[in-house]
Amino acid sequence: MTTSPSASKVNRAAGATANFVDERTSIAGFVKYFSRKLFPDHWSFMLGEVALYSFIILLISGVFLTAFFIPAVTPVHYEGTFETMAGVEMSEAYASTLHMSFEVPGGLLMRQIHHWAALIFTASIMVHMARVFFTGAFRKPREINWLVGFTLMILSLAAGFTGYSLPDDVLSGNGLRIIEGIVRSIPIVGSYISYGLFGGEFPGEALIPRLFTAHILLVPALILGLIALHLFLVFLHKHTQYPGGGRTHKNVVGLPLFPVYTAKAGGFFFVVFGVIALMASVLTINPVWNYGPYDPSPVSAGTQPDWYILWIDGLLRVMPGFPEYVIGGYTLSLNVLIPAVVVPGLFFGFLALYPWIEQWATGDRTEKHVLDRPRNVPVRTGIGVALIVFYVILVIEGSNDIVATLFHLSINDITWFIRFAVFILPVVAFWITKRICLGLQRKDRELVLHGHETGRIVRHESGEYVEVHEPLTDQEIWIRVSYDNHKPLVLEPETNEFGVRRRWYRWSRFKQAVSRFYYEDRVEPVTPAELEAARSSHH
């Protein structure tokens, strides 16, 4: 192999630069450490990357937009090129949004990239979260990282909502009006919070500048910081891996970060960017010019939040209006408080605490680095599907008017259906999922014990017909038998041998109940003895 003089020149230049940097920073050790760091390979490990890349796209497009957006509600008369707005009085925020859409070259594309990226950002976070949930990647030692990820999810909603509210069009103003109503439904402090937030009576003049600060500085800074922490913890804990031959809780089987994943991740950024740019150039998003400048009186049909808040809108829509009480001159709006504050609080609280809830049930305090196949944890998988069904039903309720016109249904019937379905369907979904998981586990047992069906029928000398089964490879068996076989916790008696009541007895009883719920129905993995017995009894 010969090296051309120019290539050796490039190599020398690169080497000299690297040397220059290393001599002044001693960075070579880090680079070596990181580039040799191993990562297991699976398509589902790239879902979090989608969130990261859409966030980068949000930052880049957002910087462009801040160059043209004016976060002020000072009234102006529109003088731009959009005909149906000629001379209309509007806030500077709205006028500058129209200006960047119609007069700034590439402005509308940037706005649409920014908004589509925001929808993809929140969606990919939830898809990633679902992957982590269903595979049990939140187990010890990753509980803190689950919480960091959970906080990132909440912050993505905050980032989305503050951005949605900035253009000061009718749609975003209506969204803020609903937020104001929700804040005011909080007993005692609600009105004070609302006045503080809006700087007086709604809508006021303080909110748009405040939202702007939150949207471009506070929330993105927090997200950026937490992303750094999130990734640091991934490095610290090392990445989880799917079960497979040779993979244990004490090792990582995978490929090095450099060059495999750096190339793959770099390319994948452009895939995500490409999809978002494609959508932004073909599909209209948030046509603020349709909605017109904000005015508290008009509310148009199809007024909805972006999809990630839609389920809370659904909760508000599904809630009957009656529980509103006046106590001593003060209104207690349970019809708003319950759907918009209490239920989301419980839902998010459950999600945040889930790693600990499951730990009570297992009592297992060892580190877990091999992921679960969802079927091997039927109750967790069932809970996950039930939560998704609950969420999706509420999203449908949040879009009940669109569903009604699209399918020619009565909006009242949809709401009544969902009032029951929101309680019943998640339970049904849980039960069906759990049963499917148990069934799949039984199928796995069957496969391990008896092997694959080959379709080859053999007749023995005695006249007996049997189908030949091909035994599984070691790899196939490993995947099917190497899972944690948790059993319900055994409850110690209420009193000890001296007849003294144990401390924390009630708490243990609660934990045992949770544990029974999780592990009462289970399919045991095939033991080596069973496998041996099955093999020797085979023909």
Next chain:
Amino acid sequence: MQTLARQRYHRLTPLLLVLGLLALITGVATIIAPPPATANTEASAQDVEAGQKLFAANCASCHGLDARGQAGVAPSLHGVGAASVDFQVGTGRMPMQASGPQAMAKAPQFGEKEIAQLAAYVASLGAGPSIPTAEQVDGSLGDATNGMLLYRNNCAMCHGSVGGGGALTEGKFAPGLWETTPTHIYEAMLTGPQSMPVFNEANITPEGKRDIIAYLEAQRGGSPGGLGLGAIGPVSEGLWAWLIGIGLIVGITVWVGARSS
């Protein structure tokens, strides 16, 4: 040959032919073209008579032979005016195809002449709003900006921010307005069909109505941002984000993952 041809045709024959053809076309066009809407204001007695026959054959089973309606079945048509008939029959809502939450639009069952006759008959029963003139519904004469302001305050809560339509209670709905003719939009505002309130001349002036038509016509050129996704707001955007965005990205992820393993 050439001499023969010259003898047979006069020099000006082609010109005459063209002129004759033009005259023929314009003549036919005048006959085919609908008479201007102003012609409707003066309905002849024959029209009323023909309209009454049509009414008896097609409408009276619900509205009654005297057009006074039947309780719980169909309203009285005394005083609803020609505009109401032109809208209801012209958009195919009447005669009603099936009873349901609301009468559905369909291809009109009658030609323009019959609709005019029916309108003349109903108008003869009692004074009511008449069919607007072509000038009244000409969007190009309206002010789309004022139309936007009026539309937002009066129409958007049911018909959506740019006329994409929306849901009402119990299966009723406000239809999309992109396909509706300017005359029918005007008549709907004037007469308040079905669940729609009446926007009389004091509520929204005739000029205001024309401005609204101008605004709605300005929405028909498509969206500056690309495909409009039905212009029904963030729900369809969210659906597309999941279907196209997440769908494509996850699909590619699976593909990339499959290639490496």
